[in-house]
Amino acid sequence: MTMEINIETAVRICPISCRSSSENSLCLQANLSNNTIELANSQSFPVNYAIPAHSSQTVLYNTVITPLLNFLIEGCDVSVVALGQSETGKTYSLFGPGFHFAASETEHGIIPRFIRDLFTKVKQYRDRNYTIHITWSQICGETVQDLLGAGSVECTDILDAFQLIQLGMSNMAPKCAHTLFTLTLDQEWIIDTAVQHRVSTASFTDLASSEKILVYDNNGLVQSLPTDSGLLALQQCITALSEPYFLNYGNINNIPYGQSVLTTLLKDSFGGRAKTILLCTVSPLVEDFAESLYTLQLALRTQTIKNFVTVNSYTTFQNIQDNYDVFGLQFATNQLLKLVANAEELFQKLLTNSSLAKGELEQISRWLTFKQECEECLSENSEPHRSLDIIEEEEAEDNTSCNTVNSSDSDEIDEDQEQDNSQSNMEKFEVMMKNFKILTDEIVSSNYSVHSNVNVSTKDSFCNSSSEYHSKGARGRRGSIHSAEELRNSFSVDSKICEEAVLDSEDKKCEDSLTYEAKKKLVKKILSVIEGYQKQILDLQKTIQVKEKFMQRLVKNKNTENNTRAKLEHQCQKLVKEYDKVNAAYTQAEINKDGDLEKKCQVKLAQLKKKINDAESLKVLTEESNRKLMEVENSVHTSKKQLEKLKKCKRKEEKRKAMYEAQLKDERKRMGTSQDSLQKQKSSVETKNSNENKQLVVLNRTPVINLSHENAESLRHEIRNLRKTRDYLLEQRYKIDTKAMHKKILNELEERKLLQYEEAIEAIDLAMEYKNEVLCGHIPVIAKSLEQIEEKGDKMLMDRLMKLNETEMRILLYKYFQKIVDLRNSSKKLELQVVDIENQNENLSCRVQSLSHTLQQVRLESERRIIALQHQHENKLQVVMRHLASDSGDNDRVVSRVSKHALAFQMAGTSKQGDKSLIARFTRYARQETVPKQLQATVSVPQAIVTRQKNKLFIQQTQK
Numbered sequence: 001m002t003m004e005i006n007i008e009t010a011v012r013i014c015p016i017s018c019r020s021s022s023e024n025s026l027c028l029q030a031n032l033s034n035n036t037i038e039l040a041n042s043q044s045f046p047v048n049y050a051i052p053a054h055s056s057q058t059v060l061y062n063t064v065i066t067p068l069l070n071f072l073i074e075g076c077d078v079s080v081v082a083l084g085q086s087e088t089g090k091t092y093s094l095f096g097p098g099f100h101f102a103a104s105e106t107e108h109g110i111i112p113r114f115i116r117d118l119f120t121k122v123k124q125y126r127d128r129n130y131t132i133h134i135t136w137s138q139i140c141g142e143t144v145q146d147l148l149g150a151g152s153v154e155c156t157d158i159l160d161a162f163q164l165i166q167l168g169m170s171n172m173a174p175k176c177a178h179t180l181f182t183l184t185l186d187q188e189w190i191i192d193t194a195v196q197h198r199v200s201t202a203s204f205t206d207l208a209s210s211e212k213i214l215v216y217d218n219n220g221l222v223q224s225l226p227t228d229s230g231l232l233a234l235q236q237c238i239t240a241l242s243e244p245y246f247l248n249y250g251n252i253n254n255i256p257y258g259q260s261v262l263t264t265l266l267k268d269s270f271g272g273r274a275k276t277i278l279l280c281t282v283s284p285l286v287e288d289f290a291e292s293l294y295t296l297q298l299a300l301r302t303q304t305i306k307n308f309v310t311v312n313s314y315t316t317f318q319n320i321q322d323n324y325d326v327f328g329l330q331f332a333t334n335q336l337l338k339l340v341a342n343a344e345e346l347f348q349k350l351l352t353n354s355s356l357a358k359g360e361l362e363q364i365s366r367w368l369t370f371k372q373e374c375e376e377c378l379s380e381n382s383e384p385h386r387s388l389d390i391i392e393e394e395e396a397e398d399n400t401s402c403n404t405v406n407s408s409d410s411d412e413i414d415e416d417q418e419q420d421n422s423q424s425n426m427e428k429f430e431v432m433m434k435n436f437k438i439l440t441d442e443i444v445s446s447n448y449s450v451h452s453n454v455n456v457s458t459k460d461s462f463c464n465s466s467s468e469y470h471s472k473g474a475r476g477r478r479g480s481i482h483s484a485e486e487l488r489n490s491f492s493v494d495s496k497i498c499e500e501a502v503l504d505s506e507d508k509k510c511e512d513s514l515t516y517e518a519k520k521k522l523v524k525k526i527l528s529v530i531e532g533y534q535k536q537i538l539d540l541q542k543t544i545q546v547k548e549k550f551m552q553r554l555v556k557n558k559n560t561e562n563n564t565r566a567k568l569e570h571q572c573q574k575l576v577k578e579y580d581k582v583n584a585a586y587t588q589a590e591i592n593k594d595g596d597l598e599k600k601c602q603v604k605l606a607q608l609k610k611k612i613n614d615a616e617s618l619k620v621l622t623e624e625s626n627r628k629l630m631e632v633e634n635s636v637h638t639s640k641k642q643l644e645k646l647k648k649c650k651r652k653e654e655k656r657k658a659m660y661e662a663q664l665k666d667e668r669k670r671m672g673t674s675q676d677s678l679q680k681q682k683s684s685v686e687t688k689n690s691n692e693n694k695q696l697v698v699l700n701r702t703p704v705i706n707l708s709h710e711n712a713e714s715l716r717h718e719i720r721n722l723r724k725t726r727d728y729l730l731e732q733r734y735k736i737d738t739k740a741m742h743k744k745i746l747n748e749l750e751e752r753k754l755l756q757y758e759e760a761i762e763a764i765d766l767a768m769e770y771k772n773e774v775l776c777g778h779i780p781v782i783a784k785s786l787e788q789i790e791e792k793g794d795k796m797l798m799d800r801l802m803k804l805n806e807t808e809m810r811i812l813l814y815k816y817f818q819k820i821v822d823l824r825n826s827s828k829k830l831e832l833q834v835v836d837i838e839n840q841n842e843n844l845s846c847r848v849q850s851l852s853h854t855l856q857q858v859r860l861e862s863e864r865r866i867i868a869l870q871h872q873h874e875n876k877l878q879v880v881m882r883h884l885a886s887d888s889g890d891n892d893r894v895v896s897r898v899s900k901h902a903l904a905f906q907m908a909g910t911s912k913q914g915d916k917s918l919i920a921r922f923t924r925y926a927r928q929e930t931v932p933k934q935l936q937a938t939v940s941v942p943q944a945i946v947t948r949q950k951n952k953l954f955i956q957q958t959q960k
């Protein structure tokens with residue numbers, strides 16, 4: 001069970017007496033009526049718990065921490081993280097004033113109180129067994145030290161725990177380190193035959209305070225950052241987790257937890273599975289304002305972070321259930337192992353077969369990977385990990401029973417050797433089981449290779465034909481197990497016949513390995529891709545149209561521009577001549593020392609120079625049109641190419657869609673036919689089943705054992721009993737399946753029961769097969785291979801196994817049976833996870849696709865806007881040029897204005913630059929959103945003036 005809960009914040013104001021300061025002016029206070037911290041500048045920070053300076057330790061604990069205890073008992077992880085300026089009471093709040101237990105209990109901090117309450121509370125659950133462990137570490141930079149010196153230490157009572165705290169305190173480094181105190185509560189209790197387990201942790205982190213440095217952020221505002229690498233990484237994680245984008249679409253893998261040891265250890269507390277409270281301690285003094293502001297801002301951000309609080313529980317089973325007979329269980333274990341090994345060998349063979357389709361090859365290699373992963377899980381890391389208890393040996397009987405062992409040797413074996421032997425025997429047993437399996441499989445696979453081949457492909461096609469997880473996942477994979485749907489249709493139909501019927505209808509199925517549902521999904525996806533392409537094509541066509549129109553305009557304007565250029569050329573020449581003239585007059589005035597004339601000439605010269613420059617730049621502008629035309633032509637060409645590409649892609653996707661649609665149609669038809677043939681097969685099998693004896697004789701090999709009539713009868717009787725048990729199990733399974741269909745969700749216990757029924761049914765099938773073989777007079781393959789055991793050690797081991805009494809054998813088989821059910825359970829979970837990940841992946845790719853479409857649209861839109869602007873500009877320019885060409889009006893003024901305008905436009909850059917600036921503007925708008933909503937709503941962005949006087953930095957708030 002998972003709950004989405006925001007991290008809560010508590011802000012405790014420390015008493016002035018704690019701060020060694022001569023100044024007593026205050027800058028903040030707690031408002032209890034609305035749980036806010038109010039600053040002197042009337043800015044206020046909403047928090048979950050505002051704790052004023054006069055509040056006692058009891059008030060803090062009762063209001064903030066008590067609810068965490070229930071979470072812990074229910075199996076959730078809880079976390080309290082204390083953060084704040086140095087000497088503001090983090091350690092005091094968590095532990096108390098030093099840690100002298102002789103001192104009054106009223107001064108005790110959160111941790112001792114929590115431990116006391118925890119011991120009291122768990123004792124109330126009389127049916128539960130529990131253990132409590134404590135670990136306490138200190139993080140100095142990137143090094144972690146154990147403060148207790150013994151890793152995780154078990155505490156049986158409060159005193160134990162308190163002594164450990166004293167020990168840890170004495171090992172603590174002063175000031176510089178963060179400390180992480182963890183309590184682990186392990187509970188177990190029994191409901192019916194199931195053992196419920198809950199493992200939860202309560203962690204208490206005392207973050208060391210750190211110096212801050214001031215830096216400018218992207219918006220040019222002053223920001224303070226801690227110099228401690230752990231705190232800096234924590235701040236970065238909090239910032240990343242509280243970004244609006246992360247809250248909506250974020251991927252936890254992008255949070256930089258790995259940057260420091262501290263954040264790695266606090267991963268569960270921030271954005272993880274723990275119920276977290278951030279306890280901030282702040283000083284109310286004006287001189288501490290900057291530090292307090294920093295802490296409050298961090299608290300504000302943290303409040304927006306969502307944690308996924310999860311109940312850590314699992315169930316194991318204690319007793320064998322009565323309705324499984326030992327025989328069934330024995331077969332469930334042995335035959336499942338055999339099946340897996342058999343299938344593996346078959347798959348290995350199939351892998352070398354080059355005629356397999358790529359999809360099938362992938363499916364097989366996936367199966368092999370899963371199997372390997374499951375084996376690894378079972379061998380060491382499976383949680384809960386089960387191993388076989390060592391079976392006690394019967395020493396006295398060993399030597400006599402084992403006729404190959406020299407009796408004088410056995411006398412010399414001492415106790416230690418006995419123990420070694422029992423271990424090596426277990427190892428030998430495993431090797432023997434392996435050999436036994438290989439041997440059996442060889443025989444089975446040689447006898448049934450053709451049949452197995454059919455079964456494998458049947459399974460695949462059966463899986464392919466069904467839709468959701470249950471069909472391709474854990475349920476209905478094997479012949480003897482049917483889905484509720486099937487059971488309803490043909491409760492008594494022999495599974496193999498069912499499979500063959502399905503095979504007949506399915507074996508001409510699609511060329512690749514996609515299921516019907518997957519194809520349907522794919523078609524949908526392709527459709528949306530096609531729609532996307534269509535949109536882009538329309539957009540691009542629109543853009544090309546706009547560009548072509550602009551090109552036409554440029555061509556049309558060419559004449560006017562030529563005229564204007566000629567006119568300007570003429571004007572330039574005139575101006576140059578006039579300039580020369582005035583220049584000559586100026587030289588003359590200089591010679592004559594005529595000051596007045598000199599000045600006039602200077603002014604005139606400057607004016608003429610300016611006019612010439614303006615006219616020259618206008619001339620350049622008229623020459624620009626060719627370059628512009630070429631540019632637009634190129635751009636149209638590129639757009640047309642893009643258009644072709646898009647059309648090609650669209651055609652390709654349309655073809656794919658048509659192909660899959662045809663395949664789906666075919667499959668639908670085939671599925672209709674297969675239903676009919678299934679019905680026919682069913683009725684024929686029902687007739688067959690009417691003769692029970694006939695059904696029992698399934699193998700027609702020459703009998704090698706002659707059974708007495710009595711023995712044969714008893715075998716038939718056992719087979720009948722087995723069938724009854726099988727029917728009973730099928731019914732039970734059917735009930736759960738029906739429930740699942742109506743209710744949709746099964747609880748963990750029911751899911752597990754389902755797996756157990758499936759395994760047991762299959763085992764019974766195989767047991768019946770075994771007995772049939774005996775009944776037909778054959779020595780069963782397994783019995784044969786047991787007879788062939790020759791090696792001394794193996795025989796010894798076999799003898800020992802034979803000595804196991806019924807209960808021991810039951811336990812042994814039961815443990816193996818549970819292991820197999822666990823294996824299937826975890827493989828089912830893995831499959832569910834894969835389905836989940838696939839869905840997520842699909843969503844993400846849809847998002848990426850839609851974003852890239854939007855980006856493309858924005859680009860095209862901006863391109864069109866730029867062209868439109870150029871168009872407008874061109875029009876204006878044309879008006880002016882026509883005006884110039886007609887030589888009417890005040891040319892000088894017009895020339896000067898136009899050239900300025902033209903230069904400005906040139907500076908704005910080419911269309912690509914315009915495009916970029918537009919996109920940059922979009923990005924800027926988007927960036928404005930990155931401040932958390934809560935921050936925007938309640939706090940205006942703080943503006944500060946930083947001044948330095950002597951060795952001190954002063955920060956003054958300038959804006960509310």
Ligand SMILES: Nc1ncnc2c1ncn2[C@@H]1O[C@H](COP(=O)(O)OP(=O)(O)OP(=O)(O)O)[C@@H](O)[C@H]1O
Binds near residue numbers: 088
């Ligand atoms: N609310 C309070 N009531 C009474 N005394 C307090 C309170 N808060 C802090 N103190 C006292 O102030 C002093 C400093 O507190 P403490 O050591 O807990 O601060 P800290 O934040 O853990 O400091 P540092 O980060 O430097 O370790 C201690 O002597 C403590 O007893």
